[in-house]
Amino acid sequence: MSAPLVEVRDLAKIFDVSPPWLNRVVERKPKAFVHAVDGVSFGIERGKTLALVGESGCGKSTVARLLVGLYQATRGGVRFDGEDIAETLAGANAHTLRRRMQMIFQDPYASLNPRWKVLDIVAEPLREHGLVRDGAEVVKRVGELLDSVGLNPADAEKFPHQFSGGQRQRISIARALATRPEFLVCDEPTSALDVSVQAQVLNIMKDLQRERGLTYLFISHNLAVVRHVADQVGVMYLGRLVEVADKAELFARPRHPYTRMLLDAIPDIHMTGRARTPVQGEVPNPLNPPSGCSFHPRCPLANERCKAERPSLLEIRGVRVACHAVEEGRAG
């Protein structure tokens, strides 16, 4: 088995959200930190899709941004095709790396500059990396890109506000594909779209992956969508990975109590009539996370060890789970 294209090891990001210095001195408040990502490790194989799911505050969007270099990691690192991205991005070869990985964002209305023509938006990566020689070539390449996402090449002359949400998201995809990247980070790309539009965009993304051998990191809070697109799924809670498994395995036999809770909580249109365990509590404040396993206040299987000791991600029969109950065989 070849080395994974993307390898993340003990990735962590701590944000300093302390009140201003003067307030701290006068009101005697301590410094405050948010461990948005707290030691995450995973790998993505070439041509596959890893989905990261979780609720708000779990850190999945932060992981996405760490992977493309929008944030600097506080700890740990990301390796892309064997090279450390932090080093490369700080060095002279940053552009080479940037060409190989791109990102698609959640909000189709804010991800395109409202004052730029679509032509300029999609051509920006081409121009920035010097991949085109003259105006005619720009028009041609942009036309091809627009066509590959199901839009008309003549749309390049229009402005973003003339398009619907789904079309804008396709323009974003076209822009992301301009430099022929190998790796795409998708941060909730369909969450802001209507269901039927979402279907169009997801189909396009799957087709493109098959045609071009793309590798995806797909962030979402919608487990049904994740089920449709992912090969592997990682579940995050308060900055940590609690379970990583192949898709079929995760949905058929979820191990971690939080995964089970999530799967139970999803309102399902097919009403399979499964027995539901009532959902307890809410996601705690990330400024003040619980000790030990951060899920213990809401977990039906929590014991003393869970309150004191943070579980590490252990591999148990092909599935990685961070749970004492699973490790001890207490989870049914």
Place this chain on the structure above:
Amino acid sequence: MAADAPSNPTAGPSTLRRLLDGDVWHSFRSSPVAMLAALIALVCFVCALFAEVVAPHNPFDLATLELLDSLKPPSWVDGGEPKYLLGTDGQGRDILSALMYGARISLLVGIASVLLSLLIGVSLGLLAGFVGGRTDAVIMRICDVMLSFPSILVALMISGVGRSLFPHAPDMLALVVLVLAIALTGWVQYARTVRGSTLVERNKEYVQAARVIGVGPLRIMRRHVLPNVLGPVLVLATIQIASAIITEATLSFLGVGVPATSPSLGTLIRNGNDYLFSGEWWITAWPSLTLVLITLSVNLLGDWLRDALNPRLR
């Protein structure tokens, strides 16, 4: 792959067509106040710009002045002549012509100082908003300090210092110092507005997308953020022109503004003041009225522009 039905195969409409169909133009057409204000402002601008052509006399050409014609009242009053439509001043200068030349100076100083303010304010605001941290803090503190000084006082100070440093300076330099003085008091609000807008735009996904592509921060500031933060600045600038003209008029009235050889509306008002109590009201009245007209029309235009550009009011 199926194309979307609403995606039009033909190219979009031309820019002019878009402008004419746009909400801004429509809002303009449906506001009589805005149209009137625009008309008045346009007339004033044209007269000021083409004063040599439009004005009936050249009030600053000593050879054409007739001292005998001094202190003539406006033409419709007893004693007035149609040759001097609005009357003459103490040296026989035609008031109407003096108005046009004066307006030119006023507008020149007003617009130049606003442009300079814009340059300083927008750059600093962008820098503060985009870079953040210490830079932001320092720039904002400078703004706070500048705001605590009354603008006239600062302008007076700079003008006064300039004059004492260069007592025999050419007129051009005096004008430059004046423009500088007014500009240095006005940039703060641009900086703050732009900083606020930049903070909002900086977190938007299109800026992050540009960063992921690898575009450098300076280029992002200039090409992505700047076009999106200029809207409210435009409105401010329009209204600031009026305020700058008044500041200049005040300074000239106080005697520390434009040099005497190129009098602005403020200078004319001041000169006319001496004659007010001897009954020659027109020497002060017409420049004052012109000043009010120009500033009022520019202000009204600015008001309309702000409402027209506000998406929530559409």
Place this chain on the structure above:
Amino acid sequence: MTAPLLEVSHLRVEFPTRRGTLLALDDISFSIAPGEILGVVGESGAGKSLTGAAIIGLLDPPGRIAAGEIRLAGRRIDNLPYEQLRRIRGREIGAVFQDPLTSLNPLYTVGRQLVETITTHLDLTASQARARAIELLAATGIPAPEARVDHFPHQFSGGMRQRVVIALALAANPKLIVADEPTTALDVSIQAQIITLLKKICREQGAAVMLVTHDMGVIAETCDRVAVMYAGRVAEIGPVADVIHRPAHPYTVGLMGSIPAMDEDRERLLQIDGAMPRLTAIPPGCAFNPRCPRVVERCRAERPELAQVGATNAACWRPVTVEAVR
């Protein structure tokens, strides 16, 4: 059959703009029985939020009701003057909106807002009102209600805030609750809690609910009947299980097919090509005809009315019959 609590007949909502009059809701008719939960589902631009707003009387001007009737317990409420409508709002109709952060006034305690609503509509003394407020907070599952009644909205988390909003909506014991995307802004696990709460408390108080949302899963779990809206019209309406499993209108079929399923793997999702028409460009005849896989000439010329097809009512000239989609 009992008389319906809410009856909307041939409702038309227009927006006069400088480009002409936009028809946002075109001849909407449906009814809600007392104690029933009706879901109104549709994509953005379909007009479902507008329907809710029209019923509560909160249409943003220049939008206005151009035709049709809205009857609450037999009484017309769409043409009432402001004062009378204000009295009905809160007393007989309660509202729950999407964003709990902006639904509550940040400057007043939760208790004060509850008491204000209670005393406006019910004849209770201040202390009785406060007792009822604490009761309501307890009923919506807020722990330690006697203490939390004096807390400010920012001291509650998102899910708790939405519970407070529900308590507020139920404060005066209304017969109808209009809930506009009440769970969209919440996490999945909290969503489940709020849905369960809404169902339980409405059954207990005997209130009917009009639940407006784009999330079909929420509809499936909560509602008795559902109306599917498209381009300002009702495409299909019927019992929830029938609309989901045996949809008759091709749009509903496409909609159900494009939702990724939790229990089945599919290579490609069913997609409906194109997009919902903008209000300025609604095609003649059936609004869905440019995108419909079952279109015939008649669809382009004549607009279909709601007619019974199997267990649901669909507005279609060639509805899908008999064969179940799944």
